[in-house]
Every structure is written in structure tokens, then in C-alpha cells.
Amino acid sequence: MRLRHIEVFHAIMQVGTISGAAQVLHISQPAVTKVLQxxxxxxxxxxxxRVRGKLHPTPEAHRLFAETEKLHRDLQGIRRLAASLKGRAVETIRLVATPTLAVSVLPQAMSAWRREFPATRCELATHHTNExxxxxxLGEADFAVSLQDPRHPGIVAEALAHGAMTVIAPPGTWHDxxxxxxxxxxxxRGELIGYADNDPLGELVVSACEAQEVHPVFRTVVQTYQIARSLVEAGxxxxxxxxxxxxSSTRVQRRPLEPAIGVQLYLLTAGHAPLSHGARRLADSVAQAALACLATPGMR
Incomplete structure (x- = not known):
């Protein structure tokens, strides 16, 4: 099938009639009929x-429509990109972050970056590092930020900031x-919140404890650090x-863990895809926001 065949077929499947498809595509009804034939x-x-002047899709048409729907979405994206390029606008920047960084670092980074790029569209999604x-x-994101270097041959990891794992506790746990x-x-001591078994930083914490013959028992296990923080804030x-x-919390006490467990914030990109100017500036803004976060009193 040619692209024009697919466009006409998709339009007919959507609206159900030759006349409706002609209106959607801005062509004549005979032209739609000719392309379909x-x-x-x-x-x-x-x-x-064709039953009494009406079109009823065959089972094969329904199967074909499921696939052409994907192509239709891609074509719509291409048209939007072409329109934005014609208007000299930067294409949509697609940023993915782990849930922790999306809450703790990206709000400040996005706010600062937006002042420089007020008209640029940015799509922010949250996923874990494997995803x-x-x-x-697959080219579904332009770049990402994570606390893990996936060490994948097709991914470039650039360290943006360095800190250390930190103990947080409800207010009043320690003297000033x-x-x-x-x-x-x-x-x-006391109730210690743990992490799911597949969390690499959580595993480092357990290893550090066991190295000093401390064997923590986790009665509450969570998947993200922000959930752990919320539980601590609630006592x-x-x-x-x-x-x-x-x-990022003003409702907890903080103490550095000793021996220190280092944490890096990484910029992740596909090795074959250089960043646009706008994306690079957003990555720089993330780095600046991360460093500002680490400069919070009690974090050094």
C-alpha cells in the first residue's frame, strides 16, 4: 500500500463513509473512491x-487499521515538527527522569531553563533507569537524568553532580x-525504611551496614526515595x-552516613544522537539545580 492509500483507508475507517473521508482529506468523493479501489x-x-450504500469494514480491514493507526500518529508528529521548524521553533524536547530527580531537582531546573526558552515545548516523563x-x-527520549550509570554500550553517561547518601529522621530525633x-x-536504630531488592543504592546501604556487623530489619519497604522521605516526615x-x-525537605533532620556512599547524578544520552541547543541548555540547568541542591545547609 502506498502512503496515499493508507491515508484514505484510515480516514474511511475513522468516519465510516466516503463522503466523510473526502471532507477530512479535503478531496472529492470520486477521488476517495478511486484511491480505495x-x-x-x-x-x-x-x-x-458495500451493503445498501454503506461501508462495512472486513476483518482484514480491522487488522490493517490497528497498524495504520501507529503510522497515522507518526505522520501527525512529522507534520507538527515540520510546522515548528518552518516557524523557526526548536523541536519538542523529551526529557525522562527517575521519579526521585523529577521531584527534587527538575522543578528548579525547568523553571530556570524556561526563562531562556519560553516558547520551547518540553515533555517530561518519569521512569526507572532500565526503562x-x-x-x-528507541529514540523515544532526547536525554535523561538518573542516579545510575546503566553501563550500556549504546548509552553515554555524563556525571553532572556528586553527593553522598544521607540519613534523614523525623524532627527531634537528634539534639541540635x-x-x-x-x-x-x-x-x-529503631524503625528503618528499606528499599526494594533491585535498588542498587539501597543494596550499597545494606552492604555498608553488614560490613560493620549491623543487620538492619526493614519492616517497611518502598520503591522510591521520595516515598521514604514522606514516611519519615510523617514520623x-x-x-x-x-x-x-x-x-528537598525542610521537615526532616539530616546527617551524612559514615563511611560515605557516593552518589552521582548522570546525564544519559543515546550515543548516536547529539543534543540540540535547547536540550543542552536544559541539561546544564539540571546540573546547576543539582549543585544548588547540594549546597543546602547541612548537605556538605
């Missing part, structure tokens, strides 16, 4: 049954003179979180 001739089978890798490889001073794994115990999550 040519498509059916090439396929060697009818796509519609992010697939999106970058203790707050801000390092805390060893032995000090992780649900202590947690060891990334520095960006720790710095």
Missing part, C-alpha cells in the same frame, strides 16, 4: 463490504549539636536517601 486492487482483496535505557535506544555530624550504621522512622531527596 486502487488500494483494494493492489492488495487483492476487498477492505469494505530509560530502552526509551533512549548532633544534627549535621556523620552517623555510622550502628546509629541506624514513620529513619531512612537513608540520596542527597537530592534529603535536601
Amino acid at each position: 486502487h488500494a483494494e486492487l493492489q492488495l487483492g482483496m476487498p477492505l469494505f463490504e 530509560i535505557v530502552n526509551m533512549l535506544r 549539636e548532633e544534627a549535621g555530624t556523620p552517623l555510622s550504621p550502628a546509629g541506624l 514513620g522512622g529513619m531512612a537513608v536517601v540520596d542527597p537530592f531527596t534529603a535536601a
